[in-house]
Amino acid sequence: MTYKLGIIGTNWITKQFVEAANESGQYELTAIYSRRESTGQKFGQDFNVDAVYTDLETFYNSGIDVVYIASPNSVHFEQVKTAIVHDIHVIVEKSAFSNPNEYAQIMQLLAEHKNVRLFEAARHIQQPNFKIIEEQVAKMPKISGATFVYEKYSSRFDEYLAGNEPNVLSRQFSAGALTDLGIYPIYAIIKLFGKPQASHYFATPLRNGADGRGIAILRYQDFDVTVEFGKGSNSHLNSEILGLRDTLVIGDIAEVLDITYYDADKVAHELSQAPATNPMISEAELFADMMTNKTETKTAYETLLTLSQTVNQVLFDLRQDAGIVFPADK
Template identity: 90%
Template sequence: MTYKLGIIGTNWITKQFVEAAHESGKYELTAIYSRHTTTGQEFGQDFNVDAVYTDLEEFYNSGINVVYIASPNSVHFEQVKAAIKHDLHVIVEKSAFSNPDEYDEIMALLAEHKDVRMFEAARHIQQPNFKIIEDQVAKMEKISGATFVYEKYSSRFDDYLAGKEPNVLSRKFSAGALTDLGIYPIYAAIKLFGKPQSTHYFATPLRNGSDGRGIAIFRYQDFDVTIEFGKGSNSHLDSEILGLRDTLVIGDIAEVLDITYYDADKVAHELSQAPVDNPMVPEAEIFADMMTNQAETAEEYQKLLTLSQTVNQVLFDLRQDAGIVFPADK
């Protein structure tokens, strides 16, 4: 089956997903939603699509089967809720929702629309290289700790320094370093090690009350995971998973590149595969399979949904610890 795809959001990540969706052969872009007709038309030119909507109801009734949502975090909830009510499958960019209350309401709605599938687009955990990391972690005798690093200077940080308040650094849009970049290593940690027993977040506050960078500590029964992330600087540190005498080194926890396993004799074993040209292709293929073959993939789908909801709760707990409140919070 080829899914008729509609998109909300016309930024670079949307373009990358549409290209991946087309490359997978499982989707065809047929409709674009944008607040401004000209913006939607400009986006559609690259894909020969001229069906642009500025009314969300008309967009959802345009004949699409699945919607990809890459709008600001704060509006995901209402857009996803409306899509599910129209019995549309949903792929929503991370962070999916502002808080657990929103997620609980979406879960209740999904229970009423049993044939609808909703996915959070955490592309890195669907990469073949991430599967290699999971396999190697399972083989390690003991996990003693881990450090995940993802700091990347945002093109919008210059705007912040100039006195503006870009969406990706604004509590108004349920954004900041934690929900924009921190979610990558946090997703990886929870996928690999499960939900932590306790969490702490040491945030570096911005003048608007959001976070520009921070360090999160995940405490597990026998080890801790330190997660460092930020949008106002560039880090070139590797991420590491520590065993006893062995260590797994990951060059980029978000892009999942350059995986090296050092055994007990300190011998290096290169494990990573060459990355795919478009890192969103694997998730596009996996999501299409789960939408098409619902009975066969029900267990794996439920695991993904549970993982997404767990990440949402942990993000909320971290914000609570740091005293960061979003307007969307009750």
């Protein structure tokens, strides 16, 4: 089956997903939603699509089967809710929702619309190299701790320094370092080790109260994981998962490109595979399979949905610990 795809958001990540969707052969872009018609038309030119909508209700009634949402975090909830009510499958960029209350309402809607599938687009955990990480961690006799780093200078940080407040650095849009960049390592950590027993977040605030960078500590029964992330500087540090004498080194936890396992004798074993041309192809194919083969993939889908909800709860707990409140929380 080929799914009629609609998109909300016309930035680079949307283009990358549409290209992956086309490459999979299981989607056809048929509708574009944009607040400005000219922006939507410009995006559509690359894919020979001229069906551009500026009204959300009309967009959802255009005959699409699935929507990919890459709008600001704060508007995900209403856009996802409306899609589900229209019995449209949803692929929503991370962070999916602002808080657990929003997620609980979405779960209730999903229970009422049982044919709808909801996916959070955490592409890195679906890539083949992440599966290699999972397999190697399972082989390590003991985990002693880990450090994950993802610190990348935002293309919008100069704008912030100039006195403006871009969406990705604003609490108004449920954004900041944690929900924009920190979610990459935190998703990986929870996928590998499960929900932490406790969590703490030491945030470096911006002048508007959002977090520009920070260090989170996730506590497990036998070890702790330190997570460092930020949008106002560049880090070139690797991420590491520590065993006893052995160590797993990950070059970039968001792109999952380089994986090296150092055994007890300090011998390096290169584990990573050559990445796909488009890093979103694996998730595009997986989501299509889960929409098509609902019975066969029911357990895997429910596991993925539970993971997404757990990540949402941990992000909220970290924000609470740091005293960061989004308008959507009230």
